[in-house]
Amino acid sequence: xxxxxxxxxxxxxxxxxxxxxxxxxxxxxxxxxxxxxxxxxxxxxxxxxxxxxxxxxxxxxxxxxxxxxxxxxxxxxxxxxxxxxxxxxxxxxxxxxxxxxxxxxxxxxxxxxxxxxxxxxxxxxxxxxxxxxxxxxxxxxxxxxxxxxxxxxxxxxxxxxxxxxxxxxxxxxxxxxxxxxxxxxxxxxxxxxxxxxxxxxxxxxxxxxxxxxxxxxxxxxxxxxxxxxxxxxxxxxxxxxxxxxxxxxxxxxxxxxxxxxxxxxxxxxxxxxxxxxxxxxxxxxxxxxxxx
Amino acid sequence: xxxxxxxxxxxxxxxxxxxxxxxxxxxxxxxxxxxxxxxxxxxxxxxxxxxxxxxxxxxxxxxxxxxxxxxxxxxxxxxxxxxxxxxxxxxxxxxxxxxxxxxxxxxxxxxxxxxxxxxxxxxxxxxxxxxxxxxxxxxxxxxxxxxxxxxxxxxxxxxxxxxxxxxxxxxxxxxxxxxxxxxxxxxxxxxxxxxxxxxxxxxxxxxxxxxxxxxxxxxxxxxxxxxxxxxxxxxxxxxxxxxxxxxxxxxxxxxxxxxxxxxxxxxxxxxxxxxxxxxxxxxxxxxxxxxxxxxxxxxxxxxxxxxxxxxxxxxxxxxxxxxxxxxxxxxxxxxxxxxxxxxxxxxxxxxxxxxxxxxxxxxxxxxxxxxxxxxxxxxxxxxxxxxxxxxxxxxxxxxxxxxxxxxxxxxxxxxxxxxxxxxxxxxxxxxxxxxxxxxxxxxxxxxxxxxxxxxxxxxxxxxxxxxxxxxxxxxxxxxxxxxxxxxxxxxxxxxxxxxxxxxxxxxxxxxxxxxxxxxxxxxxxxxxxxxxxxxxxxxxxxxxxxxxxxxxxxx
Numbered sequence: 001x002x003x004x005x006x007x008x009x010x011x012x013x014x015x016x017x018x019x020x021x022x023x024x025x026x027x028x029x030x031x032x033x034x035x036x037x038x039x040x041x042x043x044x045x046x047x048x049x050x051x052x053x054x055x056x057x058x059x060x061x062x063x064x065x066x067x068x069x070x071x072x073x074x075x076x077x078x079x080x081x082x083x084x085x086x087x088x089x090x091x092x093x094x095x096x097x098x099x100x101x102x103x104x105x106x107x108x109x110x111x112x113x114x115x116x117x118x119x120x121x122x123x124x125x126x127x128x129x130x131x132x133x134x135x136x137x138x139x140x141x142x143x144x145x146x147x148x149x150x151x152x153x154x155x156x157x158x159x160x161x162x163x164x165x166x167x168x169x170x171x172x173x174x175x176x177x178x179x180x181x182x183x184x185x186x187x188x189x190x191x192x193x194x195x196x197x198x199x200x201x202x203x204x205x206x207x208x209x210x211x212x213x214x215x216x217x218x219x220x221x222x223x224x225x226x227x228x229x230x231x232x233x234x235x236x237x238x239x240x241x242x243x244x245x246x247x248x249x250x251x252x253x254x255x256x257x258x259x260x261x262x263x264x265x266x267x268x269x270x271x272x273x274x275x276x277x278x279x280x281x282x283x284x285x286x287x288x289x290x291x292x
Numbered sequence: 293x294x295x296x297x298x299x300x301x302x303x304x305x306x307x308x309x310x311x312x313x314x315x316x317x318x319x320x321x322x323x324x325x326x327x328x329x330x331x332x333x334x335x336x337x338x339x340x341x342x343x344x345x346x347x348x349x350x351x352x353x354x355x356x357x358x359x360x361x362x363x364x365x366x367x368x369x370x371x372x373x374x375x376x377x378x379x380x381x382x383x384x385x386x387x388x389x390x391x392x393x394x395x396x397x398x399x400x401x402x403x404x405x406x407x408x409x410x411x412x413x414x415x416x417x418x419x420x421x422x423x424x425x426x427x428x429x430x431x432x433x434x435x436x437x438x439x440x441x442x443x444x445x446x447x448x449x450x451x452x453x454x455x456x457x458x459x460x461x462x463x464x465x466x467x468x469x470x471x472x473x474x475x476x477x478x479x480x481x482x483x484x485x486x487x488x489x490x491x492x493x494x495x496x497x498x499x500x501x502x503x504x505x506x507x508x509x510x511x512x513x514x515x516x517x518x519x520x521x522x523x524x525x526x527x528x529x530x531x532x533x534x535x536x537x538x539x540x541x542x543x544x545x546x547x548x549x550x551x552x553x554x555x556x557x558x559x560x561x562x563x564x565x566x567x568x569x570x571x572x573x574x575x576x577x578x579x580x581x582x583x584x585x586x587x588x589x590x591x592x593x594x595x596x597x598x599x600x601x602x603x604x605x606x607x608x609x610x611x612x613x614x615x616x617x618x619x620x621x622x623x624x625x626x627x628x629x630x631x632x633x634x635x636x637x638x639x640x641x642x643x644x645x646x647x648x649x650x651x652x653x654x655x656x657x658x659x660x661x662x663x664x665x666x667x668x669x670x671x672x673x674x675x676x677x678x679x680x681x682x683x684x685x686x687x688x689x690x691x692x693x694x695x696x697x698x699x700x701x702x703x704x705x706x707x708x709x710x711x712x713x714x715x716x717x718x719x720x721x722x723x724x725x726x727x728x729x730x731x732x733x734x735x736x737x738x739x740x741x742x743x744x745x746x747x748x749x750x751x752x753x754x755x756x757x758x759x760x761x762x763x764x765x766x767x768x769x770x771x772x773x774x775x776x777x778x779x780x781x782x783x784x785x786x787x788x789x790x791x792x793x794x795x796x797x798x799x800x801x802x803x804x805x806x807x808x809x810x811x812x813x814x815x816x817x818x819x820x821x822x823x824x825x826x827x828x829x830x831x832x833x834x835x836x837x838x839x840x841x842x843x844x845x846x847x
Binding site: 060063077272280285 | 526528533539540661698
């Protein structure tokens, strides 16, 4: 049955800059939810978690369950939601400052825990809502108000990091290729385990890399990449280190995909806790400490 | 004189040795044997922050009457597993303190047990603690049969029974006789165990933590019982992950608690404020230890009171409840859950190392929960407002996936549906909704005995305290006349009028607190305008004893 996309709209005023890369991610996320609902996923089980930053406004713009968390903490929040209720389809949305700076520890461990959630990182390589400071993924030489002479250190490569940390689904998307990103998000949701999607998201105001990316981008699925091959995945991940090297090639698509036991399985979680009726007799609970 | 006074009603045994020699276990077993015989026992545990070596000791204080505290000198018996125990505690002995030690440890008086035959009888050196426990039982005149029952249920390995008998048979047994007192309904447990049991009795679904002394025993205790009661115990990468995970799980419908100490609590503070805005129920157990910073990590303090009251930016309601013994810890844990889930607030259960790791003897009737566990959920059909503005400030809570409508939680100021707002009138309405909720919580707390009074209710000299000082104060109170003890159970919301009523005609009001500044005095001044500068404080990282309090009050 055709799902009416309007059902996902809210009355919130959209406050992103005109032309913002976030619109592409919003459209792809909504489209992915709509198509998944058409495939039989229940709409009321979709639950999004957002961090803080431009990306996070997505919480206000999709009419599904949502937890507007704090900066850097999307992943622990999302993982625990899944453990408390494994029936929920949990979508995390984070920024690059959010996920790769403030919340780096959570990112590495989330890859290892392998909870069945999907994490979409709006990677505009800049702190945009705080007016343009460098983030871990900004290229060397990026000039923001906090780095007027240019960022000194090398960028972080989150795709390579996710692979090394043990993520079971590692992908990269591009926010202006909505169709491709919609497919990636759906694949992420369908993947049983931690699905990580780094989305290159040009920031029209502070970091517009659209011309750079467009010219160098190619799709992994079009070059016969085998996503089950870890070494190949790592090689592809290292093709672009997030610097704006004119010679770089930028692969998008699914780098790596493998099935492993999920966190919910490891913790033997099946029934949502809110459905569990506990009839605990406090006197019986205390009995173990009764001596006479 | 003071000493004779205290010793006339209780007896104390110190057991000391290196970490790894089984000092704590021997003391716990002795405690259980004595409780089984109908005695009231308090078991204090003192240990430095190391795993092997050093000096650990326990003080087991017992009596035929109630006892809630230990002594820090004048022990009747010192059981010394090593020479250092003798040396360390020599200044604390009385002139006839009796020593029990293995052969080779020099003691001023008492008996040395020759353990050289033990190995031949199949008793490994690790059981030397049990051998000495046998000799101690003989000395105190504990019936062998009762002791063996406890040994069998508490200590794995047949050699332990042999070890006990080895010591019992070689012991001199000159200390008298301990008969059975016909009593029923006695419990022996620590504050941490009581908090774990209180969480289970509250229907906990998930306990989430990162290891930190002295809250770690709750993590271990619950992990050992998660299968029996079918709940999840989750250890995450740091306390920030822990508290945010707790909020995520609670939002999704789980009954959750986290546990930590000062440093971990500091890491959690940002998310406490998120609790305030999102109104996702959260229960935090804060087990205080000696600060500032890493401080003295395995010792006690009550110096995080103001921190617990104020941690988190912005203004939002919270509950801070401080149990004084394991029976209270059990009940107050249940209340912390009840208040958090019924009113969607932050409940902080404020304990410390002394309450958490000491064994107390409690009577059956002292466990009387005032609340019943419930999830407090609604499942409306159709429209649902996650932050509906209500008269009492409390929005009925639903969970995502349980109803058709979206359920939201947010760190931003929001409208009734949880959509972000920056509009002045809506911000004001939501702030006032949360203020009304604080008032609703205050009314609920006033029904939960937020303040207790012990001793002579007409007395005009008043000890004011909270939390784990209860035991030493109660035991001191028996040696005082003209005094009462006002214990503040709920520090937030503060029972102002009840408190003022207790001190209005007082000649003397003394604050007793395990801190260097007397923080409860500041709270009282802030909440009620009542000021007292009369304080008995202790900040050497050790808990109070009755003798300490009496000396300071009389001096």
